[in-house]
Amino acid sequence: TEIVAIVPAAGIGSRMKADIPKQYLMLGEQPILAHTLDCLLSHPQITQVIVALNPQDEFFADLPQARHPKLVIVIGGAERADSVLAGLQAAPADSWALVHDAARPCLTHQDIDALIASRTEFTQGAILAMPVRDTMKRSDANGRIVDTVERELLWHALTPQYFASAELKLNLQAALDAGAKITDEASAMEWAGVNPGLVVGRADNIKVTHPDDLALAKLFLSHRA
Numbered sequence: 001t002e003i004v005a006i007v008p009a010a011g012i013g014s015r016m017k018a019d020i021p022k023q024y025l026m027l028g029e030q031p032i033l034a035h036t037l038d039c040l041l042s043h044p045q046i047t048q049v050i051v052a053l054n055p056q057d058e059f060f061a062d063l064p065q066a067r068h069p070k071l072v073i074v075i076g077g078a079e080r081a082d083s084v085l086a087g088l089q090a091a092p093a094d095s096w097a098l099v100h101d102a103a104r105p106c107l108t109h110q111d112i113d114a115l116i117a118s119r120t121e122f123t124q125g126a127i128l129a130m131p132v133r134d135t136m137k138r139s140d141a142n143g144r145i146v147d148t149v150e151r152e153l154l155w156h157a158l159t160p161q162y163f164a165s166a167e168l169k170l171n172l173q174a175a176l177d178a179g180a181k182i183t184d185e186a187s188a189m190e191w192a193g194v195n196p197g198l199v200v201g202r203a204d205n206i207k208v209t210h211p212d213d214l215a216l217a218k219l220f221l222s223h224r225a
């Protein structure tokens, strides 16, 4: 099977409160998105890296990876799911897609390999995830504990999320049309009745979301070099 990567990178990073979209903030030597792309572009099994950009993007063209032969650019949409859908339109018909957030620059080939290999067990697709470590509480609207939620069955959903491109495109579109709340690819597959697999990923595959996350990502990358 041909494997492509789809990278939603069309967000504005409002929670980051920077003056440019967070995927273009520097992380050591190069911007966040450049780290993300390096990992995907250098993976031997990934044939194309499809990046969804904001129509107003004025930074991407300056990245050293911008003219890489594996790279395909599409215009993203208003929500993350719209950007992923735009990417899926460009994916080869029989391909499988690794959908990965631009804002997760600490991805490793080890994580990608584990997810790709999981297809023998999880034939309808799988996602990287981390078991929840803390005791989990459910609250009422006033910030008071209602009860404790069983932790053994709770996971943090990460990316990449790995599905057949055509099936994911169909389910994402149908779920969006139905007004379902879709926050990742798995939730669109779940909406369609699929139970994707969970593959334990690395704890350092964080999404840079708030200003503090930048220092953390920097630390993770520096420890690796």
Ligand code: CTP
Binding pocket: 007, 008, 009, 010, 011, 012, 013, 014, 015, 016, 023, 052, 076, 077, 078, 079, 080, 081, 083, 084, 101, 102, 103, 104, 207, 208, 209
């Ligand atoms: N994304 C996208 N298209 C959108 C919204 C988000 O491609 N319309 C991408 C972001 O660029 C990011 C990924 O989806 O790489 C995960 O989204 P998130 O972390 O929420 O990024 P932003 O939406 O940019 O940040 P915020 O929610 O704080 O504004």
Ligand code: MG
Binding pocket: 011
């Ligand atoms: Mg967002």
